[in-house]
Amino acid sequence: xxxxxxxxFLHQATVRTVAAISYHGIRATLxxxxxxxxxxxxxxxxxxxxxxxxxxxxxxxxxxxxLPEGQFANWSTKxxxxxxxxxxxxxxxxxxxxxxxxxxxxxxxxxxxxxxAVVLSLWESPxxxxxxxxxxxxxxxxxxxxxxxLVDHQTGAIxxxxxxxxxxxxxxxxxxxxxxxxxxxxxxxxxxSKPYLMDRDGRNKRDVSGQxxxxxxxxxxxxxxxRISYHENYQIFVSNIDGxxxxxxxxxxxxxxxxxxxxxxxxxxxxxxxxxxxHPHIVKKDGSGLRKLxxxxxxxxxxxxxxxxxxxSESSDIPVWSADGRYVFYTAKVEDxxxxxxxxxxxxxxxxxxxxxxxxxxxxxxxxxxxxxxxGSDRSGTMQLYVATTDGKESWPITNVPEGHCAMHGHWQPxxxxx
Numbered sequence: 509x510x511x512x513x514x515x516x517f518l519h520q521a522t523v524r525t526v527a528a529i530s531y532h533g534i535r536a537t538l539x540x541x542x543x544x545x546x547x548x549x550x551x552x553x554x555x556x557x558x559x560x561x562x563x564x565x566x567x568x569x570x571x572x573x574x575l576p577e578g579q580f581a582n583w584s585t586k587x588x589x590x591x592x593x594x595x596x597x598x599x600x601x602x603x604x605x606x607x608x609x610x611x612x613x614x615x616x617x618x619x620x621x622x623x624x625a626v627v628l629s630l631w632e633s634p635x636x637x638x639x640x641x642x643x644x645x646x647x648x649x650x651x652x653x654x655x656x657x658l659v660d661h662q663t664g665a666i667x668x669x670x671x672x673x674x675x676x677x678x679x680x681x682x683x684x685x686x687x688x689x690x691x692x693x694x695x696x697x698x699x700x701s702k703p704y705l706m707d708r709d710g711r712n713k714r715d716v717s718g719q720x721x722x723x724x725x726x727x728x729x730x731x732x733x734x735r736i737s738y739h740e741n742y743q744i745f746v747s748n749i750d751g752x753x754x755x756x757x758x759x760x761x762x763x764x765x766x767x768x769x770x771x772x773x774x775x776x777x778x779x780x781x782x783x784x785x786x787h788p789h790i791v792k793k794d795g796s797g798l799r800k801l802x803x804x805x806x807x808x809x810x811x812x813x814x815x816x817x818x819x820x821s822e823s824s825d826i827p828v829w830s831a832d833g834r835y836v837f838y839t840a841k842v843e844d845x846x847x848x849x850x851x852x853x854x855x856x857x858x859x860x861x862x863x864x865x866x867x868x869x870x871x872x873x874x875x876x877x878x879x880x881x882x883x884g885s886d887r888s889g890t891m892q893l894y895v896a897t898t899d900g901k902e903s904w905p906i907t908n909v910p911e912g913h914c915a916m917h918g919h920w921q922p923x924x925x926x927x
Contacts, residue, residue: 563593564875565661565921566882566906567601567615567625568893574912579818580637588615588627590661593880593895593920595906602659602666605629615919616656619684622922624658626682629668644819648678649699656682656693670695672710681725685749686733692716694725703727703738705749716751726766731773735793739764744778746793757795761786766826769793771833777801779826784808788827788838790853802851807841811870811884813891813914823916825870830898831878837898839869848872848883848900860900863887874898875920882906882918893918 571586587606591598602625606613610631617626636651655670656679669691670679676695683692690707697715701723706713717724722741729736729749737746744764747754757764759780767778774793779786780800786809791798810822827838830850837860840849846868848861861869864887873882881898884891888905891914896903907915 563596564622564923565590565597566593566893566895566918567618567921568907568915568918569614570907570909570913570915571612572912573813573891573914574815576816578637578641578816579814579821580632580634580641582814583630583632584610584612586612586614588613588625588659589915590615590625590921591906593875593882593906595904595908598907601625601661601664602627602629602657604664604666605657610634615917616680616682617919618921619658620688620922623660623662625661627657627659627666628680629653629655629657641818646820648696650677652678654678654680656680667710669693669706669710673713675704675713681727683728685729686731692727692729692736694727701725703736703751716747716749718745718747718751718754726778728767728769730769730793731771735773737767737769737776739767739778742783744776744791746776746795755795757791757798759789759791759798766824768826768829770829771831775833777827777829777836779809784810788836788851790836801836801853801855802838802840802849802857804838805841807839807846811846811868813916815912823870828872828874831874831876835898837872837874837881839872846870848881848896850898850900858899860896860898861885871917873918873920876923882920884916884918890914891916 567590569586570589572582575581587600588602589598589600602613608631612630614628616628631653633651636647640647655668658667658669676697678696679693681694685691690705693704694701695704702715702717703724704713705716724738724740727738734749735746736749742763744757744767745754761780763783763786764778764780767776769776775790777790780789781787787803788801790801809825811825812822814821825839827836829836835850835852838849839846844865845863847859847863848869850858850860867887870884879898880895882895885894890911892905893907893915894903894905909915
């Protein structure tokens with residue numbers, strides 16, 4: 509264990525140096541290796557490896573978060589990356605998508621077979637960014653170009669699905685339909701976010717909002733592929749996959765956000781309450797049986813990414829299902845800390861992290877086999893990604909971005925199905 513611990517420790521130091529060179533490029537004349545000692549549990553936990561199989565990949569985004577000129581200056585440094593779940597093999601992917609000045613990439617997910625990464629290609633004009641910062645609001649009807657691409661993580665081949673028969677300059681939220689017939693995604697149409705479907709070749713894009721006129725996103729399909737869910741004007745709706753039979757889930761609350769289907773498709777989980785005071789709830793797929801699972805203890809449900817906060821620069825921090833649907837993982841305020849929590853469907857709660865004063869945890873994601881949980885934390889002073897057992901007893905860092913940077917929004921690669 510000692511040998512593997514030292515090897516991983518040296519790897520983390522190497523990643524820190526490479527990241528510094530990557531972001532500063534030709535402007536960097538000297539790179540100083542700085543080793544930050546992490547909590548003992550994080551550094552010296554030796555990640556187990558079963559059956560001699562390599563650790564799966566985790567996709568995520570990393571970039572600067574310390575530039576005082578605002579979120580656009582920091583965003584434009586962001587790059588989509590992948591790394592093994594033991595912290596080895598970190599590399600940037602789809603670098604070609606960020607060659608244009610004022611462009612960047614963001615990791616958005618995986619194909620069901622794990623062969624392709626979902627990568628967002630983003631560009632904004634400096635003039636539009638300046639206008640947004642002056643008026644403290646986003647203007648996404650001009651000055652933007654956001655597309656969602658599929659990237660073969662081995663060959664680097666890129667397919668820009670949303671550029672085919674383009675319907676919008678701003679396209680996000682891609683997911684794969686369970687029957688493999690195509691994809692769902694969320695374009696902005698005349699400034700309004702809409703749930704859309706498209707075929708596997710990127711064509712036949714169509715609106716499935718049921719003629720709704722509200723701003724809709726948080727869009728996913730049920731495991732059987734027959735129903736979709738999303739929030740529209742912060743109310744939860746479900747409908748058939750083609751947008752028919754659209755029904756509102758009544759909660760009695762003004763703010764409802766990010767519905768997610770349970771693995772068996774029988775439940776929806778989302779946060780509900782008031783904006784910045786909302787908590788994990790579940791409801792049966794027919795809209796009955798609504799109940800609050802847990803309270804976030806005064807946590808606003810967003811994590812500030814930037815060292816110099818800008819308008820709307822916080823990132824939503826939403827709960828996730830366990831792989832077997834027995835639990836929900838979420839984050840909550842405990843004294844002056846944001847801790848990682850687990851709750852069962854009867855409301856039994858377990859605190860999974862015990863952190864020093866001021867530490868924050870965010871964005872939990874459960875591995876496909878249900879044994880591991882990925883999350884972000886600034887417990888070391890810099891926002892890194894960690895992997896832990898789902899009981900929280902063992903954890904280790906998988907990123908080591910340099911000070912002034914952050915690693916966020918991790919996504920587990922789906923594991924190949926055994927024949």
